[in-house]
Amino acid sequence: MLILSMFFISIFLYFFYYYCLPFIIWYNEYVKSIYGGNKMKVLVAGGAGYIGSHICVELLQANHEVIVIDDFSNSKPEVLGYIKDITGKDVKFYEFNILDEKKTEQVFIENEIDAVIHCAAFKAVGESVEKPIEYYTNNLTTTLIVAKMMKKYHVNNIVFSSSATVYGDPEVVPLTEDCKLGETTNPYGASKAMMERILTDVQHACPEMSVTLLRYFNPIGAHESGLLGEDPKGIPNNLMPYIMKVAAGELPCLGVFGDDYDTPDGTGVRDYIHVVDLAKGHVLAIEKYNKPGLHVCNLGTGQGYSVLELVHAFERVNGVKVKYEIKPRRAGDIATCYADPTRAKEELGWVATRGIDEMCRDTWNFAKTRMK
Numbered sequence: 001m002l003i004l005s006m007f008f009i010s011i012f013l014y015f016f017y018y019y020c021l022p023f024i025i026w027y028n029e030y031v032k033s034i035y036g037g038n039k040m041k042v043l044v045a046g047g048a049g050y051i052g053s054h055i056c057v058e059l060l061q062a063n064h065e066v067i068v069i070d071d072f073s074n075s076k077p078e079v080l081g082y083i084k085d086i087t088g089k090d091v092k093f094y095e096f097n098i099l100d101e102k103k104t105e106q107v108f109i110e111n112e113i114d115a116v117i118h119c120a121a122f123k124a125v126g127e128s129v130e131k132p133i134e135y136y137t138n139n140l141t142t143t144l145i146v147a148k149m150m151k152k153y154h155v156n157n158i159v160f161s162s163s164a165t166v167y168g169d170p171e172v173v174p175l176t177e178d179c180k181l182g183e184t185t186n187p188y189g190a191s192k193a194m195m196e197r198i199l200t201d202v203q204h205a206c207p208e209m210s211v212t213l214l215r216y217f218n219p220i221g222a223h224e225s226g227l228l229g230e231d232p233k234g235i236p237n238n239l240m241p242y243i244m245k246v247a248a249g250e251l252p253c254l255g256v257f258g259d260d261y262d263t264p265d266g267t268g269v270r271d272y273i274h275v276v277d278l279a280k281g282h283v284l285a286i287e288k289y290n291k292p293g294l295h296v297c298n299l300g301t302g303q304g305y306s307v308l309e310l311v312h313a314f315e316r317v318n319g320v321k322v323k324y325e326i327k328p329r330r331a332g333d334i335a336t337c338y339a340d341p342t343r344a345k346e347e348l349g350w351v352a353t354r355g356i357d358e359m360c361r362d363t364w365n366f367a368k369t370r371m372k
């Protein structure tokens with residue numbers, strides 16, 4: 001009798017392990033994938049900034065949990081409330097600079113982080129020329145500390161905010177990821193190239209890691225709610241915030257830096273990308289490049305617009321006037337830069353869906369909300 005029961009129990013266990021268990025595991029994975037089981041805890045370093053705040057919104061809307069470290073050096077605390085207004089969800093927030101290694105480590109101890117999006121960096125080109133020590137210390141050391149903590153706490157997925165500036169003055173356009181990297185013309189640009197190098201070396205030393213270098217072209221625009229956008233302190237360095245402040249009457253006149261470039265109207269041509277499209281690219285990168293290796297991907301639209309085309313689009317879409325005058329070329333500027341975004345489409349299933357009109361409309365909408 002005992003032998004017979006043992007026999008039936010063995011048969012039962014055999015069938016359970018070989019037929020039922022795989023089915024149960026498959027079913028669990030299936031349910032998880034439908035109801036948000038791929039949810040990750042993502043640390044966004046610099047998550048209160050212009051690009052970081054839009055990334056937080058997209059991550060929360062994709063059902064991920066978000067932890068933010070930011071020292072508000074180029075952002076405002078209200079942003080965290082706006083993220084909640086848009087998504088109905090909270091981020092877990094820590095206020096300090098990542099240079100504080102002890103505090104950074106505490107965040108890794110307190111949270112079971114699955115992935116990091118690193119966009120905490122100083123980014124003003126002109127200021128970087130004045131303050132190279134501060135720029136290199138901040139941008140490089142924070143990257144080293146983040147990488148060190150990831151290694152120590154076995155966090156194996158990082159997406160890094162890089163820039164098309166690493167291509168230097170392109171020999172050909174559109175730029176693919178295989179184009180050779182160029183001379184950077186300022187400490188900000190050089191720090192981006194060095195941060196890419198640090199993370200590339202870390203990935204080689206830790207092959208279990210996924211390191212993604214996202215090379216942004218020119219992010220502009222704002223969240224369609226009008227709550228999040230780019231509001232630089234003082235005189236803006238970049239074109240779109242300058243246009244916005246001239247249209248709003250905060251600055252008298254836009255200087256167009258050079259009209260004698262080898263471009264259709266003589267002014268510089270860039271690949272402007274809506275910040276919400278850019279943020280969506282991060283969510284896809286964190287999900288789809290979540291496998292060991294080094295991944296490099298451009299985020300741009302593939303379409304170039306000149307300075308004057310952007311100015312005129314802004315005037316047309318918003319029914320406002322943007323006063324401008326032609327000035328000499330700005331040191332370090334290049335004539336034309338735009339992306340070949342094929343890899344982002346093929347590997348991430350990402351394409352920019354917002355055009356120049358939406359970029360202008362949302363920037364102005366943000367400006368009006370901000371002026372209220």
Ligand code: UD1
Nearest residue numbers: 125163165189237238239242255256257268270307332333
């Ligand atoms: C700049 C940085 C780049 C950085 C990027 C971040 C330089 C040389 N490069 O790119 O490293 O990653 O910002 O977004 O600064 N322009 C004017 N008047 C202005 C401002 C800009 O005519 O007041 C022109 C520029 O000459 C250029 C275009 O507008 O042709 C875009 O300039 P900007 O918005 O500063 O971006 P980039 O120079 O492309």
